[in-house]
Amino acid sequence: MSELESGPGAEGRGRPGQVGQDSSEALLRAVGLTCHFRAGGLFARGTLHAVDDLNLSIGRREIVALVGESGSGKSTIARLFAMLYKPTRGEIFFEGRPLSGIHSRKERLAYRRDVPMIFQDPFASLNPTYRVSHGILRSMKLHRPELSHEQRVEAALWALDAVGLVPATDMLVKFPYELSGGQRQRVGFAEALVCRPKLILADEPVSMLDVSIRVGILNLMADLREREGVSLLYITHDIASARYIADRVLVLYGGQLVEEGPADEVLQQPKHPYTQLLLSAVPNPQAELSLVDAADVGEPPKVVNPKEGCRFRHRCPFAIDQCDSVTPKLRLLRPDHRAACHVAEAEPLEFADSVSVPGV
Amino acid sequence: MGDGLLLDVRGLTVQYETESGPLVAVEQVDLQLREGEFLGIVGESGCGKSTLLFAIARLLVPPARISSGSVVFRGRDMVELAEKELRQVRWRDFSVVMQSAMNALNPVMTVGAQLKDVCEQHSTMSRREIALRSAQVLRLVSVDPRHLDSYPHQLSGGMRQRAMIAMALLFTPQLVIMDEPTTALDVVAQRSLMVQIRELQKRLGFAVLFVTHDMSLLRHFADRVAVMYAGQVVEVSSTAQVFGHPLHPYSRGLLAAFPSVTGPRVHLVGLPGAPPDLLRPPRGCRFHPRCPEVMRSCPNVEPPLYEVGGDLVRCLLYDERGGRAGTSERSS
Numbered sequence: 120m121s122e123l124e125s126g127p128g129a130e131g132r133g134r135p136g137q138v139g140q141d142s143s144e145a146l147l148r149a150v151g152l153t154c155h156f157r158a159g160g161l162f163a164r165g166t167l168h169a170v171d172d173l174n175l176s177i178g179r180r181e182i183v184a185l186v187g188e189s190g191s192g193k194s195t196i197a198r199l200f201a202m203l204y205k206p207t208r209g210e211i212f213f214e215g216r217p218l219s220g221i222h223s224r225k226e227r228l229a230y231r232r233d234v235p236m237i238f239q240d241p242f243a244s245l246n247p248t249y250r251v252s253h254g255i256l257r258s259m260k261l262h263r264p265e266l267s268h269e270q271r272v273e274a275a276l277w278a279l280d281a282v283g284l285v286p287a288t289d290m291l292v293k294f295p296y297e298l299s300g301g302q303r304q305r306v307g308f309a310e311a312l313v314c315r316p317k318l319i320l321a322d323e324p325v326s327m328l329d330v331s332i333r334v335g336i337l338n339l340m341a342d343l344r345e346r347e348g349v350s351l352l353y354i355t356h357d358i359a360s361a362r363y364i365a366d367r368v369l370v371l372y373g374g375q376l377v378e379e380g381p382a383d384e385v386l387q388q389p390k391h392p393y394t395q396l397l398l399s400a401v402p403n404p405q406a407e408l409s410l411v412d413a414a415d416v417g418e419p420p421k422v423v424n425p426k427e428g429c430r431f432r433h434r435c436p437f438a439i440d441q442c443d444s445v446t447p448k449l450r451l452l453r454p455d456h457r458a459a460c461h462v463a464e465a466e467p468l469e470f471a472d473s474v475s476v477p478g479v
Numbered sequence: 480m481g482d483g484l485l486l487d488v489r490g491l492t493v494q495y496e497t498e499s500g501p502l503v504a505v506e507q508v509d510l511q512l513r514e515g516e517f518l519g520i521v522g523e524s525g526c527g528k529s530t531l532l533f534a535i536a537r538l539l540v541p542p543a544r545i546s547s548g549s550v551v552f553r554g555r556d557m558v559e560l561a562e563k564e565l566r567q568v569r570w571r572d573f574s575v576v577m578q579s580a581m582n583a584l585n586p587v588m589t590v591g592a593q594l595k596d597v598c599e600q601h602s603t604m605s606r607r608e609i610a611l612r613s614a615q616v617l618r619l620v621s622v623d624p625r626h627l628d629s630y631p632h633q634l635s636g637g638m639r640q641r642a643m644i645a646m647a648l649l650f651t652p653q654l655v656i657m658d659e660p661t662t663a664l665d666v667v668a669q670r671s672l673m674v675q676i677r678e679l680q681k682r683l684g685f686a687v688l689f690v691t692h693d694m695s696l697l698r699h700f701a702d703r704v705a706v707m708y709a710g711q712v713v714e715v716s717s718t719a720q721v722f723g724h725p726l727h728p729y730s731r732g733l734l735a736a737f738p739s740v741t742g743p744r745v746h747l748v749g750l751p752g753a754p755p756d757l758l759r760p761p762r763g764c765r766f767h768p769r770c771p772e773v774m775r776s777c778p779n780v781e782p783p784l785y786e787v788g789g790d791l792v793r794c795l796l797y798d799e800r801g802g803r804a805g806t807s808e809r810s811s
Contacts, residue, residue: 188665189636299753300524329523330693331736334749356665363738363747386740400670401740402695 145176146318146350147200147234151209154195158423165423169195171374173209174449177318177350182340184353184361184382186397187371190421193354196371197322200352201236202227214317232262235311239323241303245295252291254310255279262314278313281347282306282339301332308339318350319343325360337364358394359401362386370394373422373430376449380456390458392435429461437462485653485686486512486535491548493527493534496541502757504530504543506710509784514653517680517687519697519718521733522707523754528690529578531707532658535688536575537565552654570601573654574647576640579663583643584631590617590642591627597649616645620675637668644676648683656688661696673700694733698722706730709755709765716790726792728772764795772796 151172158167170192177183187193198204200211202218211218213230221227235258238244245254255275259266266274272291279287282305295303304324311319321340325333341364343349355361361368361382368385370378370393378391389395420430429435432442439461447459458464493505504527512518522528533539535550537557550557553572560568577583585593594613598604604612614624620641622634631639640660647655657676661669677700680687689701697704697718704721706714706729714727725731732750752769755761761768767777776795785797 188667301753330695331523331733331750332753334736334738334747335751337738338747338749356667358666359738359740362740363744383744396667398740400666402666402670402693402698403740 144178145212146179146181146214147352148176148212149173149196149200149209150212152196152199152206152211153208154192154199154204155207158421168374168422168425170199170206171422171425173374173376175369175376175379177352179317179350180344180348181367182344182351182353182365184355184365184368185371186355186358186361186368188356188397191371192374193371194322195374197236197320197352197354200234200320202230228262232314233317234320235314235316236320236322237304237307237311237324240327241300241307242295242327244307245303247295249294250291251279251284251293251295251298251306251309254306255291255313258310259313274313275309278309279306281312281343282309283335284309299332300328301335304328304336305339308336308343312343312347312349315347316349318352320352320354322354323356324353326355326357333360340364356397357401358386358397370397373420373425375430375459377431377460378456378458379449380453384453384456388453388456390452390456390463391431391460392437392462393431394458396434429459483514484511485514485516485553486510486688487549487551488535489549489551491531491534491550492546493530493539493543494546495543497758499758501546503760504710504757505534507548508712510705510712510715512654512686512688515680515684515686517677517689517700517702519701519704520688520690520707521692521694521697521704523692523750525754525757526707527710527757528707529658532575532656532688532690536569536573536656538575566601570597570647570652571650572652573656574650574652576643576647576655576657576660578659581631581636581639581663584639586631589628589630590634594627594646594649597646601650612649616648617642619648619679620645635668636664637672640664640668640672641675644672644679648679648685651683652685654686654688658690659692660689661691669696676700693737694730695737706733709760710757711765711793712784712791713766713793714791716792720790726787726790726797727766727794728770728796729766732769732771764793766794 151174152170153172154170156167156169158165173196185193185196195204199206213234218230221230252275255278256271259271259274275291276287279290284290284302284305298306325336328336337360340351340353344351353361353365358368365382367379368382369376370385370391372393378385378389378394385394386398389398422430427446428444429442429447432438435442441461445461447461449457449459450464451457452463488508488510491505491508492503495502495504508531510518520528520531530543534545537560539545545558548558591613594616595609598609598612613627617624617626622638622641622645626634626638634642643660661672664672673696676687691697701718703715703717705712706727708729714721714725714730716726721730722734725734735747736749738747750769755765755768763778763780764770764782767773770777774795780795782793782795782798784791784793787797
């Protein structure tokens with residue numbers, strides 16, 4: 120079975136109602152993306168499978184959430200997309216062009232202008248000795264050299280205004296220590312926005328912030344899509360916030376996609392037991408505490424030299440024999456909704472499709 | 480578990496001496512904790528919640544100092560105790576679990592060595608007893624005792640935080656003070672740690688003082704919740720009350736700030752604005768610049784704590800003369 124058959128690469132089959140996922144329309148597409156690291160000491164050397172055979176696409180003006188626990192490989196994916204790591208195998212296409220074809224500094228800069236990244240910790244990602252203006256103007260000097268200084272300042276003011284840092288003229292001359300965590304993260308978005316990006320990679324942009332100001336940043340991301348038309352890859356471990364802003368949710372476990380689909384669909388009818396675990400872990404004041412899987416003290420695996428089989432099987436309450444021996448492939452279970460789980464597959468299909476049967 | 484009073488904090492005020500004058504980080508805080516009770520303290524960054532915990536545990540270092548008030552723990556005023564006397568109370572009678580286990584654990588000592596360190600400082604246990612007890616407390620928090628030989632970096636975030644809790648439970652104290660122990664964890668590890676804390680608490684009967692900025696965490700675990708804003712306690716209610724009918728507008732704002740996984744997708748507004756600069760706190764009610772229910776008297780009158788059906792709230796809405804009856808003020 121080719122790797123294309125399990126992922127968005129198989130879109131050519133003319134599924135109805137599929138928008139923004141067609142390979143010709145996708146802004147960014149990963150095919151068979153794999154990233155391995157050498158791990159361990161001198162004698163116990165192994166290969167850490169951070170990302171394995173990942174297929175995904177992000178459409179224009181689309182917000183895609185990548186959800187998983189610490190160690191699931193979600194930050195590695197962001198770094199692959201940001202060209203900070205080179206994939207071990209597989210390819211990333213941006214607007215149809217492969218990233219492996221980028222060699223010159225000019226091309227690399229152009230790609231990074233289109234696809235900037237926002238980092239997790241706003242207390243560490245801003246240089247404390249420079250004013251807010253420094254980072255914003257500097258990124259323009261690099262990426263929009265055609266602008267004059269006055270034009271750059273004007274653009275900086277526009278970007279600060281767009282991310283809700285007002286009055287922008289005052290904000291421009293502040294130092295990071297004068298800003299709250301939420302404001303610092305907004306500076307990160309302003310730095311990204313000022314170069315007119317097409318896709319913003321946001322790696323856990325709210326997890327270091329107080330709950331009370333997270334919503335402000337989430338709303339900002341939704342706004343940026345609405346007003347500026349950028350796409351966003353929102354990386355998080357909080358599936359509730361993913362649902363709040365994302366069109367599609369991708370769930371990652373042990374470096375593999377285990378479920379993907381429209382946000383509401385995945386949250387209301389989670390097919391994969393791991394997605395169900397993530398959902399039940401969200402504190403929900405409206406509901407009673409579910410103690411069903413409270414005994415779960417499992418940890419996401421460090422996938423070193425993996426054997427065949429489902430990577431979630433050790434924590435899975437529904438695991439069957441097949442899970443030990445056969446790695447489940449992503450399979451369409453409902454329209455646009457895929458999951459990689461033998462147990463979910465065994466349930467009657469609500470949407471028939473010609474996806475090949477795994478394990479053959 | 481008894482119903483006796485374990486901790487009685489009265490009029491506790493903490494100041495930081497800064498170059499621009501004294502900064503009152505915790506102002507006139509009254510809190511009571513019964514034996515075996517789980518009290519959650521919730522508030523945004525900079526509201527003084529961690530300073531309050533440190534003051535209660537007498538861990539403050541200059542320029543912070545307790546300027547007034549008392550912390551009576553098991554009949555003794557902690558504020559009056561000398562360092563030497565404190566050493567006998569710490570770990571044995573109360574212990575502290577710090578926010579970031581990666582920073583609180585020594586990176587160049589094994590977990591076992593750090594547990595041993597505590598035992599040697601605070602007891603006369605033999606090496607054999609220490610080894611037994613160390614393995615025992617690790618098992619208590621579902622960590623394999625083989626990790627006694629592990630260094631902190633070899634453990635996952637959740638396991639490090641569990642090791643911290645194990646350390647706090649070495650002498651089965653009556654009070655465990657926790658400063659955002661789950662902040663660095665993802666939601667799955669967070670939930671599993673919370674469930675574990677609650678189970679241990681039921682089993683061993685210690686009381687918990689739990690600080691967090693995430694109110695939703697407390698719903699299923701706390702008995703009572705104290706909400707702090709700008710150095711003051713603005714509401715103390717039972718958990719059911721604060722989640723069902725929050726009294727203070729700030730509590731309502733905190734509750735409306737996180738997206739739900741169920742129900743329709745609704746647009747949230749969160750809490751606009753930022754907490755005030757404590758060097759220059761707003762006049763009157765400190766929350767009034769951000770309050771959606773602000774009245775004409777709020778910028779002028781500093782609200783006291785009102786008692787409303789057994790709960791406490793610091794808001795003029797509950798003033799008999801100028802509060803609910805006086806809402807016409809807003810329209811006049």
